[in-house]
Amino acid sequence: MHDIVIVGSGPAGVSAAFPLLEGGRDVLMLDGGKTLTVNASSDGYLKARLSDTEQSKWMIGSDFQALRFPDAVSPKLRVPTQSFAFDSFASVNRIESNNVVALGSLATGGLSNSWGCGVAAYSEDALETFPCQRSAMTRSYENVATRVGISGVDLSDDLSEYFGVDDWTSGEIPLDNIHNSILQTYEKRRASVQRLGVKMGVARKAVLSADSLGRKGCNLCGNCLFGCTRQSLYSSVSDVERLKTMPSFRLEPGTLVERIEQMDHGWRLYVLEMDTNDRRIIDCNTLVMAAGTLATTRLVFECLSYEDPVQLLSCPTAAFLLWKPSFLGSPVKEGFGLGQLSFSVQLPKKYTAFGSLFSPVGIPISEFVRQIPLQSKVSARIMKNLLSSTSIGNVFLPGQLSNITVRLGLEHQLIVEGGYSTEAQLMLANARKKLMRAFLKLGVILIPGSFTTGLPGGDIHYAGTIPMKSDPKIGESSEFCEPATTRGLFVVDGASLPYLSEQSHTLTIMANADRVANHIVSQGVDL
Amino acid sequence: MKVAVTGATGYVGREFVSFVNKSLGVELYVLSRSDPRLNGVTWCYYDLDQECPILPSSLDVIVHLASNTKHDELPADIEITAASRLLEEAGKTRARFIFVSSQTASKNAKSSYGKTKWQIEKLVQEYGGISVRPGQVYGGSRRGLYGRIVELVDRLPILPDFGDNVRVQLIHVEELSEILARLLTENFNGKEIFFAADPNWTSFRSYLTGLAETQVKKRRLFVRVPKFILIGAAWIFPNHKSLASLISLFSLPYMHTAASLAAMDITLRNFDTSLQKKSGTDRHLLEEGRILFEYLIGKSFSYFSLRGYVRAIKSLRGTGPLNIPILARAFPSMLGAYESASSFTSSTSNELLWRVAAATQLSESTVAGGEYYFGELGKYPVLRSVSTLFLAGLSEALYRSVGGFIFCLRKLPFSNYCEQRDA
Numbered sequence: 001m002h003d004i005v006i007v008g009s010g011p012a013g014v015s016a017a018f019p020l021l022e023g024g025r026d027v028l029m030l031d032g033g034k035t036l037t038v039n040a041s042s043d044g045y046l047k048a049r050l051s052d053t054e055q056s057k058w059m060i061g062s063d064f065q066a067l068r069f070p071d072a073v074s075p076k077l078r079v080p081t082q083s084f085a086f087d088s089f090a091s092v093n094r095i096e097s098n099n100v101v102a103l104g105s106l107a108t109g110g111l112s113n114s115w116g117c118g119v120a121a122y123s124e125d126a127l128e129t130f131p132c133q134r135s136a137m138t139r140s141y142e143n144v145a146t147r148v149g150i151s152g153v154d155l156s157d158d159l160s161e162y163f164g165v166d167d168w169t170s171g172e173i174p175l176d177n178i179h180n181s182i183l184q185t186y187e188k189r190r191a192s193v194q195r196l197g198v199k200m201g202v203a204r205k206a207v208l209s210a211d212s213l214g215r216k217g218c219n220l221c222g223n224c225l226f227g228c229t230r231q232s233l234y235s236s237v238s239d240v241e242r243l244k245t246m247p248s249f250r251l252e253p254g255t256l257v258e259r260i261e262q263m264d265h266g267w268r269l270y271v272l273e274m275d276t277n278d279r280r281i282i283d284c285n286t287l288v289m290a291a292g293t294l295a296t297t298r299l300v301f302e303c304l305s306y307e308d309p310v311q312l313l314s315c316p317t318a319a320f321l322l323w324k325p326s327f328l329g330s331p332v333k334e335g336f337g338l339g340q341l342s343f344s345v346q347l348p349k350k351y352t353a354f355g356s357l358f359s360p361v362g363i364p365i366s367e368f369v370r371q372i373p374l375q376s377k378v379s380a381r382i383m384k385n386l387l388s389s390t391s392i393g394n395v396f397l398p399g400q401l402s403n404i405t406v407r408l409g410l411e412h413q414l415i416v417e418g419g420y421s422t423e424a425q426l427m428l429a430n431a432r433k434k435l436m437r438a439f440l441k442l443g444v445i446l447i448p449g450s451f452t453t454g455l456p457g458g459d460i461h462y463a464g465t466i467p468m469k470s471d472p473k474i475g476e477s478s479e480f481c482e483p484a485t486t487r488g489l490f491v492v493d494g495a496s497l498p499y500l501s502e503q504s505h506t507l508t509i510m511a512n513a514d515r516v517a518n519h520i521v522s523q524g525v526d527l
Numbered sequence: 528m529k530v531a532v533t534g535a536t537g538y539v540g541r542e543f544v545s546f547v548n549k550s551l552g553v554e555l556y557v558l559s560r561s562d563p564r565l566n567g568v569t570w571c572y573y574d575l576d577q578e579c580p581i582l583p584s585s586l587d588v589i590v591h592l593a594s595n596t597k598h599d600e601l602p603a604d605i606e607i608t609a610a611s612r613l614l615e616e617a618g619k620t621r622a623r624f625i626f627v628s629s630q631t632a633s634k635n636a637k638s639s640y641g642k643t644k645w646q647i648e649k650l651v652q653e654y655g656g657i658s659v660r661p662g663q664v665y666g667g668s669r670r671g672l673y674g675r676i677v678e679l680v681d682r683l684p685i686l687p688d689f690g691d692n693v694r695v696q697l698i699h700v701e702e703l704s705e706i707l708a709r710l711l712t713e714n715f716n717g718k719e720i721f722f723a724a725d726p727n728w729t730s731f732r733s734y735l736t737g738l739a740e741t742q743v744k745k746r747r748l749f750v751r752v753p754k755f756i757l758i759g760a761a762w763i764f765p766n767h768k769s770l771a772s773l774i775s776l777f778s779l780p781y782m783h784t785a786a787s788l789a790a791m792d793i794t795l796r797n798f799d800t801s802l803q804k805k806s807g808t809d810r811h812l813l814e815e816g817r818i819l820f821e822y823l824i825g826k827s828f829s830y831f832s833l834r835g836y837v838r839a840i841k842s843l844r845g846t847g848p849l850n851i852p853i854l855a856r857a858f859p860s861m862l863g864a865y866e867s868a869s870s871f872t873s874s875t876s877n878e879l880l881w882r883v884a885a886a887t888q889l890s891e892s893t894v895a896g897g898e899y900y901f902g903e904l905g906k907y908p909v910l911r912s913v914s915t916l917f918l919a920g921l922s923e924a925l926y927r928s929v930g931g932f933i934f935c936l937r938k939l940p941f942s943n944y945c946e947q948r949d950a
Contacts, residue, residue, distance in 0.1 A: 049894075049900070049901055050897045050898060050902075051897075053831075053893075055893070056832070056892040056893065059888070059892035064838075064842065067843060329910075329912040331904065332901055366884070366891050373870075375867060376887050377823050377860070377863055378922060380823060382916060384915075
C-alpha cells in the first residue's frame with residue numbers, strides 16, 4: 001500500500017510532488033515514460049542549418065516524422081525532436097475526437113516538453129471563480145514561479161498588471177531587432193494604440209536568462225521549436241530529475257493507468273506496463289490525478305460512472321502574419337524562438353483576447369509554404385525574402401467560448417466533440433480588426449488573408465471538466481479538487497480549473513496543484 | 528559538382544554515367560577512347576596507355592572505371608602507370624578518387640589481373656581515395672561479362688553445371704551505380720575499401736538458370752561438367768575471353784560485404800525477383816526528386832539528400848514514381864504550372880501536391896537548402912528583395928495561367944498532371 005500516488009509527471013504532477021515530499025510524505029509517480037529520441041542541434045539554428053550535413057535527422061526525422069502529418073495543427077507535432085511528447089496519447093488513453101484536436105502526452109514531463117512557456121497569474125476576477133481562498137493561490141503562485149524561473153522585464157510595462165507575475169521574474173531575454181523596434185514604436189504611440197483597446201509589452205515566459213540549478217540560461221540559439229538542449233525553457237523534466245534525488249520519491253515510467261477504483265480505504269489503480277504489456281494493481285491511500293485534462297477526465301468519469309456530457313474549456317485561437325516593410329532586406333538573425341512581445345485586446349462583453357508575437361526564423365520555411373495558396377516555389381521565395389521583416393502572431397480567447405463537450409462513451413472511451421461558438425467567431429473577427437488597426441499604427445501590416453482560425457482544441461489548452469465548486473455536485477470537485485462523492489482523490493491538472501483564461505494557464509495549474517498538495521499535507525495522514 | 532569518369536563506355540561505366548547524369552545533374556567529363564554521345568556530357572579522348580587529358584581545374588571527383596580488357600596486348604603495368612597518372616591529376620585539384628577494383632584483387636591473386644588491381648588499390652589508398660570491389664555485376668544492358676554470359680545462355684541449349692563450388696556474389700549494375708554515386712559526396716568514416724555485392728553466394732548454376740528464365744525466356748538443361756574440362760579447354764584456347772572469365776570464377780575469394788552495405792544503409796535486391804521486376808523505380812524516383820528539388824531551390828543536390836526523397840516516397844507512399852511530363856523534366860520550373868493545374872482539381876489527395884510539399888521540407892533540410900534560405904543577401908539587399916518579390920509575383924501569374932491552360936487541355940497527352948506511372 002503506497003502513501004500517495006501521483007499520475008502524471010507534467011507541470012501539475014511535479015508541482016504537487018514537491019510540497020508532499022517536503023511535508024514528509026512518500027510519493028510514487030507514474031507516467032507514460034516516453035522520452036526524447038532525437039536531439040535538437042546544440043549549435044545556433046542558423047549555423048546548424050548552414051553546416052549540419054545531417055540536419056534532416058532533426059528537421060525531418062529518420063522515420064520521416066515531419067512528412068507524416070501534413071495536416072497537424074502545429075509545427076510542433078511535425079518536429080521529430082518533439083514528437084515523443086505527443087506520441088500515442090489519444091489511442092492508449094482511449095480518447096476519441098470528432099473535429100476537435102485532442103492531444104496529451106505520455107512523456108516524462110508531459111506537454112511541458114513542447115510548450116510555449118507563456119506564464120501569467122489569473123486576474124482577481126478570474127480567481128473569483130475559484131471557491132478557494134485567494135491568498136492560498138497567491139502563495140502557491142509564488143512557490144511555483146520561483147521554482148520554474150520566469151523572465152520578463154526589469155521595469156514594469158503596460159502588461160505588468162495583466163500578467164501579474166512581475167514580483168517573481170528575474171532577468172530579461174533580449175528582444176530581436178524587429179520586435180524591439182515594434183515595442184519602441186508602441187511606446188511612442190501608446191495612447192493611440194490603447195484607444196483601440198490594445199496593450200502591448202514583453203512576453204513573460206518560463207525561460208531562464210541565467211544559469212540556475214543545473215539548467216543553463218538562454219543563449220538565443222534559436223532552436224526553441226526543436227527543443228532546448230540547455231533546458232533554459234522550463235520543462236517539468238528538470239523537476240522530475242530533482243525529485244528523483246529525494247529519498248521518499250519514486251518514479252515508475254512507462255506505466256499507463258487504465259482504471260481507478262475507490263476501495264474502502266484508499267484507491268486501487270489498474271495499470272499496464274507499456275514495455276512488457278503486463279497488467280498489475282497498485283494500491284494507495286491518496287491518489288493525485290495529474291494525467292492531463294483528457295486522460296484524467298476519462299478515468300474519473302469512468303470511476304464515477306458519470307455519463308453526462310460536460311463542457312470542455314478550450315481557448316479558441318487564430319494565427320496571423322505581420323510584415324514590417326521597413327525591415328525588408330535586413331539580415332536574418334536567429335533569436336529567442338518563443339513569445340517575444342505579448343498583447344491584450346479589449347473585446348466587447350468584457351472579453352479579452354491575448355496573444356504573442358514570434359520570430360519566424362526558427363520555423364521551417366515549409367511551414368509557411370503550406371499555408372500560402374501560391375505555387376510552392378513562389379511561396380518559398382517570398383518567405384525567404386520576408387523572413388527578416390515578418391513576425392508571427394497568435395491570439396487566444398477565453399476557454400468558455402468553445403462549444404466542446406466531453407462524455408464517457410459506451411466502451412468507456414472519452415468522446416470529445418464540438419466546435420467554436422458563433423460568439424468565438426465574432427470575437428476573433430473583432431480582435432482581428434482591432435489588431436490590424438493597432439499594428440498599422442506601429443508601422444506593421446497584418447497581412448490580409450493571413451489571419452487563420454485554428455482548429456477547435458488546437459490550442460491544447462484544456463480545462464474545466466471536473467470544475468472546483470464551493471458546493472460540488474456529481475461531476476464537479478470541491479475547493480481542494482476532490483470530485484464529489486469521492487474521498488482521497490485529488491484532481492490537480494487542468495480538469496479542476498473552473499475557468500480557462502485567454503492567458504497562458506500552465507502556471508495556474510501548477511499553483512493550484514501546489515495549493516492542493518499543501519492542503520493534503522496539512523490534513524495529515526489519514527489512517 | 529564536376530566529375531570525371533574513365534571507362535564510361537564500358538558496361539558499368541555507361542550505366543553509371545547515365546544514372547549520374549539523369550538523376551543527379553552533375554557536370555560530367557567522360558574520359559574514353561570513343562565519344563559516348565550523351566547529352567550534357569563532355570567527352571575527352573583517353574586511353575590507358577596514353578597521357579591523361581587536361582582536366583578542368585575545379586574537378587571534384589575522378590571515378591576510375593577503365594580497365595585493360597586486352598590483357599595480352601598491353602603489359603600489366605600499363606594499368607598501374609595509368610592509375611598513378613590519374614592520381615597525380617586528381618592531386619592537382621585535390622579531387623576525390625574512386626577506383627573500381629575487382630573481387631579478385633589480392634596480393635597473391637592467381638591472375639595478373641587480380642594482382643594489378645591490388646597494386647592500384649594500394650596507390651589509391653596512399654592517395655586517400657576509395658576502392659570499390661564489386662561482385663558479379665548483372666542486369667541492365669547486355670554488355671561486358673554479363674552480356675557475354677546472357678549470350679551464351681541464349682545460344683547454348685545445354686548449359687554446363689560446374690557444381691556448387693563455382694559460385695558468385697551478385698550485385699545489380701544499378702545498385703553498383705548508386706553506390707558509386709553515393710561515394711561521390713559521402714565519406715562513410717574514411718573507409719578505404721568497399722565491398723559491393725550480396726553477402727550470400729549464388730551458385731553459378733542458379734545464376735544461369737535465373738538468366739535463362741528472365742532474360743532469354745527459355746528453359747535450359749544443365750550437364751555436370753567437371754572443372755578440369757574447362758581448364759583444359761582454356762589451355763587449348765588461351766585467347767578465348769569467355770573461357771578466361773569463367774575460369775576466374777573458380778577461385779573467387781569470399782567478400783565480407785555486410786559491413787560495407789550496413790555503413791551505406793543499403794539492402795541489395797533479391798536476384799530472383801530483380802530481373803523480372805520492372806527495374807529502375809529508384810532511378811525514376813531519384814530523377815523525380817532532382818526535378819522537384821531543382822524546381823524549389825534551383826540547385827543541384829547531393830545524392831545523399833535525393834536518396835532521402837526516394838526513401839521517403841517509398842516508405843510513406845508505397846507507390847512508384849510520377850509520370851512527370853517531358854516539359855517539366857526539361858524545365859523544372861514548369862512544375863509550377865502543373866502544381867497550379869493540380870490545385871484547380873478538387874482532389875484533395877493529389878499526389879503531386881503531396882510530393883511537392885514533401886520535397887519542400889526535404890530540400891529545405893539540407894545544407895544547400897540552408898544556404899538558399901539563409902545565405903548572404905549580397906549587395907543591395909532591399910533592392911534584391913523587392914525585385915525577387917516582384918518576380919515571384921510575375922512567375923506565379925505566368926505559371927498559373929499556363930497551369931490553367933493545361934487544366935483546360937487536360938485530355939491531351941502532354942498535359943497530364945504528373946499522375947502515377949502505371950504499375
